[in-house]
Each structure stands twice: as C-alpha cells, then as structure tokens.
Amino acid sequence: MAFINYASKEINCKIVYYGPGLGGKTTNLQFIYNKTSPEARGKMISLATETDRTLFFDFLPLDLGTIRGFTTRFHLYTVPGQVFYDASRKLILKGVDGVIFVADSQEERMEANIESIRNLEDNLEENGFDLKSIPYALQFNKRDLPNVLQVDEMYRVLNFKREPTFEGIATSGKGVFDTLKSVAKQILIELRKR
Amino acid sequence: MRSHDFVLYEDGLYRLEEALRRLRLDANAKAVFLVDKNGQQIAAAGEVEQFDVTSLASLTAGNVAATDGLAKLIGEREFSVLFHEGKQDHIHISIVAKRAILVVIFDDRSSLGLTRLRVRQASGDLEKIFESMAKQAEQGTMANTDSSPFSEITDEDIDALFSE
Ligand SMILES: Nc1nc2c(ncn2[C@@H]2O[C@H](COP(=O)(O)OP(=O)(O)OP(=O)(O)O)[C@@H](O)[C@H]2O)c(=O)[nH]1
Numbered sequence: 001m002a003f004i005n006y007a008s009k010e011i012n013c014k015i016v017y018y019g020p021g022l023g024g025k026t027t028n029l030q031f032i033y034n035k036t037s038p039e040a041r042g043k044m045i046s047l048a049t050e051t052d053r054t055l056f057f058d059f060l061p062l063d064l065g066t067i068r069g070f071t072t073r074f075h076l077y078t079v080p081g082q083v084f085y086d087a088s089r090k091l092i093l094k095g096v097d098g099v100i101f102v103a104d105s106q107e108e109r110m111e112a113n114i115e116s117i118r119n120l121e122d123n124l125e126e127n128g129f130d131l132k133s134i135p136y137a138l139q140f141n142k143r144d145l146p147n148v149l150q151v152d153e154m155y156r157v158l159n160f161k162r163e164p165t166f167e168g169i170a171t172s173g174k175g176v177f178d179t180l181k182s183v184a185k186q187i188l189i190e191l192r193k194r
Numbered sequence: 195m196r197s198h199d200f201v202l203y204e205d206g207l208y209r210l211e212e213a214l215r216r217l218r219l220d221a222n223a224k225a226v227f228l229v230d231k232n233g234q235q236i237a238a239a240g241e242v243e244q245f246d247v248t249s250l251a252s253l254t255a256g257n258v259a260a261t262d263g264l265a266k267l268i269g270e271r272e273f274s275v276l277f278h279e280g281k282q283d284h285i286h287i288s289i290v291a292k293r294a295i296l297v298v299i300f301d302d303r304s305s306l307g308l309t310r311l312r313v314r315q316a317s318g319d320l321e322k323i324f325e326s327m328a329k330q331a332e333q334g335t336m337a338n339t340d341s342s343p344f345s346e347i348t349d350e351d352i353d354a355l356f357s358e
C-alpha cells in the first residue's frame with residue numbers, strides 16, 4: 001500500500017525482507033545502511049534479541065531521489081525468520097508493496113527455505129495479498145560458503161513465478177543493491193499502472 | 195489508482211494539521227503525531243524537531259500492531275488506548291478512524307486525564323476529516339482516472355533513480 005503524499009510531494013513504499021532464520025536479511029539491511037549517504041537514509045532500528053536475532057523487525061528508511069517531482073522513499077523492513085515468530089511476521093507484512101526473499105544457499109537450509117516461502121504465501125494471503133502478483137525478487141545468499149547448492153538446483157526448487165533472481169553475499173554486499181533495485185523498480189512500474 | 199493506496203492531498207493535510215495543533219494546545223502537550231497504521235507519518239504538530247519522526251512512526255505502528263495481535267489472542271477486537279509512562283515524558287496512543295494512530299507526547303505540564311479528555315474530543319474531528327478525505331479521493335478517481343502523475347513515469351525516470 002503505497003502512501004502518496006501530494007502535500008509534501010512524497011511517495012512512500014514498503015519493502016519486506018523475508019526468509020528463514022539466519023539467512024541474512026538483517027545483514028542485507030546493514031549493508032545498505034553502511035553504503036548509503038546519511039542524507040539518503042534515516043536511522044536503522046533493530047528490535048533484536050541479546051544474541052542479535054531479529055525479535056520483531058529491522059527498519060530502514062531510504063530516499064532514492066525524485067521521480068516526477070516526488071521524493072521516492074522506501075521503508076525497508078525485515079521479519080524475524082525463526083519459525084516461532086510467525087505472529088510477528090504476519091504483522092510486518094501489513095501494507096507491503098514488495099517482497100525480497102533471502103534464501104540461505106547452504107544445502108542443509110533448503111528445507112527451511114521451502115518452508116519459509118510457503119509461510120510467506122500463507123501470510124501474504126492472510127493480509128489480502130497474492131505472491132503471484134506482488135513485486136517480488138529472490139536472493140540466493142551466502143554464496144561464499146563451501147557447502148552451497150548449485151544455483152540452477154536452487155532455482156528449480158525455490159523459483160515461484162520466474163521472479164528476478166540474484167546471487168548474494170550479504171556480508172560483503174554482493175547482490176544486495178541489485179536485489180533491492182529489482183523490487184523497487186517493480187513497485188514503481190506497478191504504481192504507473194494504477 | 196488502486197483504492198488500497200493511501201493518498202493525501204494538501205487541503206486534507208492542512209485540516210489534519212489544524213486539528214492536531216488545536217489538540218496540542220488544548221492538551222498542553224509537547225507534540226502530537228498522526229501516523230498511518232503501516233508506519234508512515236501523516237501529520238504532526240508541536241515540538242516536532244526534537245523527535246526522530248520516521249522512527250517514531252514505525253515503532254508506534256509496530257507497537258499498535260503487536261498490541262492488536264495480543265487483543266485478538268484474548269478475544270478482544272482491539273485495545274483502543276495505549277499509555278506508556280516515563281519519568282518525565284509520557285506517550286498516549288490511540289486509534290482514530292480505524293486506520294490512523296494518534297500519538298500525544300506530554301510531560302508534567304499536562305496530565306493523563308486532560309490528555310484523555312482532549313484526545314476524545316479531537317478524535318471526532320479527525321474522523322470527520324478522514325471521512326471527507328475519503329469521499330474526495332473517491333470522487334477524484336471517478337472523475338479523472340488518469341490524474342496520477344505516476345501514470346507517465348518512463349523507464350528512463352526509473353533508471354535515473356538508480357544511477358549513481
Ligand atoms: N558467510 C556468510 N555469512 C553471512 C552472509 N549473510 C549473512 N551472514 C551471517 O549469517 C548470520 C545471520 O545473519 P542475519 O542477517 O542476522 O540473519 P537473519 O536472516 O536476519 O536472521 P533472523 O533475524 O533470525 O531471521 C550472521 O552471522 C551473518 O553475519 C553471507 O552472505 N555469507
């Protein structure tokens with residue numbers, strides 16, 4: 001649900017990073033925060049446990065510049081990936097404009113990836129959205145680790161609707177901005193259609 | 195424009211701001227904010243500069259969302275008011291017109307009782323403003339379906355955003 005403010009000439013859109021626990025969602029946001037100039041971003045808020053697991057959400061507001069005289073602002077959120085935080089995940093998806101799924105490329109996390117995409121589909125539906133039509137991108141993260149699955153193998157299992165797909169190493173930033181841009185673009189194109 | 199987008203026009207904003215300014219004075223509050231349930235700031239009045247408004251909006255919405263979740267768990271529709279008491283500053287949070295969150299920050303120059311009373315009065319005004327805004331938006335979309343400035347966004351416009 002984009003928020004279009006004609007008075008202050010701003011468009012605000014909400015992007016949610018989804019995926020299994022420890023997949024690298026928070027790391028994506030941290031990289032974006034560190035690589036963006038202070039004028040273009042606000043404070044990053046992390047509601048986390050003492051062991052740095054996301055407890056409720058991370059939040060990062062980001063200005064991308066102006067389009068047709070409107071300041072284009074994206075609010076980035078991550079969900080807590082741990083299975084038992086499902087009630088919180090549902091809440092974060094409220095009013096979402098686009099979703100980035102951060103998959104963990106390690107072989108032993110494939111079950112968790114699959115489970116999490118199913119969970120995303122359900123929770124979107126409960127919020128009145130459809131994964132089939134919402135702006136969406138898929139990131140295969142942790143490509144630097146030794147025990148990762150082949151990309152085409154992952155694609156075969158995790159691809160949902162031929163969404164744009166990116167290889168990522170969130171700790172060093174590989175693929176992080178490409179993934180973000182892809183969904184941001186899809187959202188703006190949606191906005192044009194309305 | 196799809197109906198689930200939240201569209202705010204200048205004249206709607208001015209009326210909301212006016213109502214917030216009045217509430218701020220009547221309640222003797224430090225600052226008053228109106229936030230969308232999804233965490234976007236709509237309007238504000240008072241000593242706004244001393245707060246990080248964007249963070250405040252997002253955390254308030256998270257707070258309300260979590261509390262709504264709790265309410266449903268115990269079979270309540272919602273908790274209509276939240277109050278957080280600090281040493282000096284206090285936050286009063288309430289829902290207006292179902293979709294907006296009214297946040298009042300006050301200190302000992304005011305009181306919970308006064309704030310409650312004034313919030314109740316202001317809520318009615320704000321609701322009316324939201325209603326007329328919704329009507330306006332409806333008429334706007336019926337009269338002129340391609341009034342959105344975004345219908346003319348080009349691929350170049352979008353690419354330009356990402357070139358750095
Ligand atoms: N080697 C490697 N480690 C990564 C990568 N991305 C993230 N990590 C590490 O994986 C761990 C978990 O990352 P987070 O970003 O906290 O994961 P999350 O998805 O937010 O996890 P939850 O908050 O529990 O849902 C951290 O120790 C990160 O440093 C990557 O690309 N490669």
Ligand SMILES: [Mg+2]
Pocket residue numbers: 025026027053054078079080081
């Ligand atoms: Mg996290």
